[in-house]
Amino acid sequence: MSAWTNVVNSKGKKSAQQRCSQSALLSKSGNDGVRSFLSTFKTSPCTNFERHDYRKCNYYHDNDIRRNPYSSFMYLPDDEDILSTAENVYHPMNYLTRICEEASNCPYGRYCAKAHQKSLVRNTAVARQEYNEHLTNMTLERKMHSKPSLGTYAPALQKGLATTASLTQLSTGWNMVDRDHNLPKCSEYLFELPLDSKPWFLINSSNKFFSFLREMAMKEGLAQIEIRNNHWGKGEYGIAVRGSKDARERAVGGLATYLFDPPSAFFVQQSKSLSSRVVKKLIKKTQSEINDMILERFAPHAFVEFSNNEIIICASNQSRSGDQIIYQVFEKLSFWIKQEGHDKFVDCDCCFDSFNLDEGLACRKGHFYCGGNEGCIGAMVKEQLERMQHQDNAISCSICQETIDTRSLAPHLSNETWLALEEARIDSKVKLRVEKLSHEFDKRLDAKIQEFMKEYGSLSGMVKVQAKQLAKQAQDDIMNLKCPHPHCRAPYAEFDGCMAIQCGSCKNYFCGYCHQGTATGSGAHDHVRHCLANETNNGSYYATPEQVKVAQRKHRTRELKKFLQPLKKDAQNATVLELEEDLKFHGIEKAALFEFGNLQREIEI
Numbered sequence: 001m002s003a004w005t006n007v008v009n010s011k012g013k014k015s016a017q018q019r020c021s022q023s024a025l026l027s028k029s030g031n032d033g034v035r036s037f038l039s040t041f042k043t044s045p046c047t048n049f050e051r052h053d054y055r056k057c058n059y060y061h062d063n064d065i066r067r068n069p070y071s072s073f074m075y076l077p078d079d080e081d082i083l084s085t086a087e088n089v090y091h092p093m094n095y096l097t098r099i100c101e102e103a104s105n106c107p108y109g110r111y112c113a114k115a116h117q118k119s120l121v122r123n124t125a126v127a128r129q130e131y132n133e134h135l136t137n138m139t140l141e142r143k144m145h146s147k148p149s150l151g152t153y154a155p156a157l158q159k160g161l162a163t164t165a166s167l168t169q170l171s172t173g174w175n176m177v178d179r180d181h182n183l184p185k186c187s188e189y190l191f192e193l194p195l196d197s198k199p200w201f202l203i204n205s206s207n208k209f210f211s212f213l214r215e216m217a218m219k220e221g222l223a224q225i226e227i228r229n230n231h232w233g234k235g236e237y238g239i240a241v242r243g244s245k246d247a248r249e250r251a252v253g254g255l256a257t258y259l260f261d262p263p264s265a266f267f268v269q270q271s272k273s274l275s276s277r278v279v280k281k282l283i284k285k286t287q288s289e290i291n292d293m294i295l296e297r298f299a300p301h302a303f304v305e306f307s308n309n310e311i312i313i314c315a316s317n318q319s320r321s322g323d324q325i326i327y328q329v330f331e332k333l334s335f336w337i338k339q340e341g342h343d344k345f346v347d348c349d350c351c352f353d354s355f356n357l358d359e360g361l362a363c364r365k366g367h368f369y370c371g372g373n374e375g376c377i378g379a380m381v382k383e384q385l386e387r388m389q390h391q392d393n394a395i396s397c398s399i400c401q402e403t404i405d406t407r408s409l410a411p412h413l414s415n416e417t418w419l420a421l422e423e424a425r426i427d428s429k430v431k432l433r434v435e436k437l438s439h440e441f442d443k444r445l446d447a448k449i450q451e452f453m454k455e456y457g458s459l460s461g462m463v464k465v466q467a468k469q470l471a472k473q474a475q476d477d478i479m480n481l482k483c484p485h486p487h488c489r490a491p492y493a494e495f496d497g498c499m500a501i502q503c504g505s506c507k508n509y510f511c512g513y514c515h516q517g518t519a520t521g522s523g524a525h526d527h528v529r530h531c532l533a534n535e536t537n538n539g540s541y542y543a544t545p546e547q548v549k550v551a552q553r554k555h556r557t558r559e560l561k562k563f564l565q566p567l568k569k570d571a572q573n574a575t576v577l578e579l580e581e582d583l584k585f586h587g588i589e590k591a592a593l594f595e596f597g598n599l600q601r602e603i604e605i
Contacts, residue, residue, distance in 0.1 A: 004157050005238040011329060024112040026388075041058045041111075042058060042059070043060070043353060044059055044060070045060060045061075046059035046060065046061055047057060051105070053109075055107050055108050056107075056108060056110070056111050057108040057111070057113070058111055072515055079571045085300060087245060089113035089114075090113050090166050092127065092583050093124075093128050094113070094127075094129050095113055095122070095126055095127075096113070096114065096115045096120055096122045097121065097124050097357070098114050098115065098121070098143075099114060099115055099118065100112050100114035100115060100116050101118075102469045103108055103116040103117075103319045112283055123216070144438065145249070156429045162599075163175045178581075179552050184600075186233070193267075199315070201261055201303040202259060202266075202267065202303075202314075205300060205301055205303075205316040205319070206267070206316045206317075207264050208266060209262065209263075209267070212258075212263070212266065213254075213255060214257060216251075216255075217251040217255070220247050221509045225574060241388050242413075248526055252533075264312075266316065266317055267314055267315065267316055267317060267322060268314070268317060268323050268325075268326060269312065269314040269315075270312070270320030270326050270330075271307075271310045271311065271312045271313075271314070271441060272310065272311050272313075272330060273309055273310055274309055274310065274332075275309065276309055276338075277312065277345070277354075278309075278337060279306055279309055279310075279355065280451070282311065283305060285305055289398075290304055293332075294310065294329060294332050294333050294336060295329060295332075296332065298325050298328065298329060301315055301316045301322075301325055302314065302315045302325050302326070302329055303315075311333070313326050313329050313330070315329070315438075317326045339355075339413055343539060344356060344488045345358045346360075346368050347368070348368055348369060348370040348375075348376055349367045349368055349369065350369055350370070350376035350380075350398070350401060351370060351376055352369065355368075355370045355371075357594050359371050360375070360376075360377065361377055361408055361409065361412055362402070363397035363399075363400065363404055364402050365397070365400045365402050367397050367400060367402075371412040375412070377409065377412045377413070378379075378412070378413060378414070378417060380395065380398055381409065381413060382393055382417065382420075382423055383398075384396070385420060385421065394406065394425075395421070406421070406425070409421070463570055463571055463574055464574060465576075466571055467574035468572060468575070468577045468578055469576040470563075470567070470571070470578075471578035473563075473574050474575070474579060474582075475579070475582060477563075478560055478563060478584050478585065479556060479559050479579075480555055481516075481552065481555075481556075482513075483503040483505065483506060483508070483510065484516065484517045485506055485508050485510070485516045485517050487506065488503060488505055488506035488508065490504070490505035490506065496540050497529075497542060497543075498512075498528075498542055499503075499511065499512035499513055499528045499534075499541060499542070499548075499551075500512070500521065500524035500525040501524070501544055502521065502524075508521065509521050509524035510524060511524060511527050511528050511531055512528070512543075512548070512551070513528065513531045513533035513534055513535070513555070514532070514533045514554060514555065516531075525541055526543060528541050529541065529576070533551060533554065533555070535547040535551050547586075551576065553586055553587050553588060556586055556588060557592060557593075560579075560588070560593055561593065563593075564576070564593060571595055572593075572594075576593045576594055577591055584592055
């Protein structure tokens with residue numbers, strides 16, 4: 001692989017279509033188009049006739065150096081022995097990952113390989129991940145023949161091809177199609193196949209191997225063979241060959257032979273047996289995940305495939321020893337298997353299937369449950385949700401009844417099940433607390449009421465007379481509902497319907513919930529809509545008879561508390577006892593009006 005190449009810029013008048021403005025050039029740079037920008041940076045001559053600084057232009061000039069367009073990033077920054085400094089800093093894994101120390105006076109401007117603002121700095125780990133994810137989508141351009149190139153794009157050959165017949169007989173895998181590529185249809189075939197394949201790796205990872213294939217094809221009489229992509233971005237890649245029909249058939253047979261059994265001079269291949277469970281887990285991984293976990297920096301030089309219970313690794317001999325690459329990849333694979341716990345298995349105590357330790361959860365006595373929301377852990381949790389309040393707010397082992405730490409359940413449950421578990425635990429705690437306090441409160445309340453009843457008989461005659469007078473006043477002003485306007489105070493009967501009430505006596509309006517007077521009917525309706533005492537769910541003007549009854553009971557209770565609050569304890573409790581019949585008729589609890597001193601506070605403590 002060559003790095004940067006000095007190229008003499010061709011002189012001459014350019015067409016209007018070739019020209020582009022400075023703003024158009026600038027728009028090609030920036031964080032959002034890193035791969036697009038880098039794929040063309042310094043690879044074609046500048047067509048801008050305006051005077052400008054060549055260092056700030058992404059096209060090359062007479063006194064400039066051109067990046068080799070045929071490398072196209074199919075290498076890593078670690079390959080310092082074959083890369084120039086410029087190729088290294090403009091690599092997608094390095095580009096804009098550091099701050100430029102001369103940002104204010106940088107001669108390269110927006111085309112500097114380092115970021116000029118902190119907001120433009122790319123995370124190194126993210127840059128590596130993006131590069132690995134898009135590695136298979138990057139182009140590999142090559143010079144193929146002295147004649148004008150018809151297209152220089154990455155191929156995609158299917159993993160499932162196995163025989164020469166599958167190529168020559170147009171069976172599944174190779175799709176031999178006549179296409180018009182500026183050549184006579186009778187002389188060219190395009191083979192289009194999926195992207196993630198071993199033949200794709202073989203051709204793209206070794207220039208020498210592709211040169212070998214080209215020489216072999218030429219010996220069979222082909223006029224031309226090249227890598228090409230007819231519809232960029234749609235996954236249609238292939239090899240285009242040009243020559244006579246007999247030459248094409250012979251060349252296709254040779255290509256199939258070498259692509260599925262590559263010569264050891266170019267590639268080394270080794271296999272290793274693994275457990276079926278580990279292989280199943282690896283197969284579920286995407287190519288990007290395989291690159292991150294196992295291949296890492298060897299991703300451009302090695303290919304991983306799986307067959308039955310084996311992992312097969314093929315490595316290129318082009319830039320370093322293939323045996324050394326395979327050794328290091330297997331070492332990384334072994335480390336990953338141990339790190340993930342895939343080498344340790346245990347039987348589930350519920351379904352009795354075998355699982356990795358990381359695929360489930362064990363209680364403190366060692367009873368193992370297979371994981372996942374749909375596994376035995378999820379089934380156990382869902383079963384215990386309804387009776388959570390009887391288990392001290394915790395999930396317990398179904399076998400030994402040992403409590404299981406709730407936090408350890410989180411990784412094995414779906415968000416829906418976890419939220420249901422949290423709600424059940426909170427409801428259980430609240431319910432247990434309420435039941436405990438309610439029982440304690442009722443016990444002390446009964447004792448206090450009995451104490452008041454005994455004390456009432458020993459109260460002085462003056463207190464009893466005062467209590468009777470206060471009770472009569474409460475009956476007239478509170479128990480009998482009245483218009484709230486001070487100049488009226490006319491009583492009214494219970495009703496149902498609109499709660500914006502108009503007094504039949506003074507014709508003024510008031511709220512039927514809180515009895516607040518208003519000057520107009522519209523004001524009363526607006527107040528009812530937003531009244532805090534409104535019993536409807538939607539703030540309606542209208543209420544059912546049951547809602548009216550509840551609202552009036554709450555209103556009477558509030559007014560009685562205000563009425564009794566200024567009284568001394570003995571007078572207050574005696575008045576409540578005098579109102580016992582009225583309270584019972586209107587559904588008001590005596591306990592809500594008694595003065596218990598610090599009873600509630602004592603219970604809470």
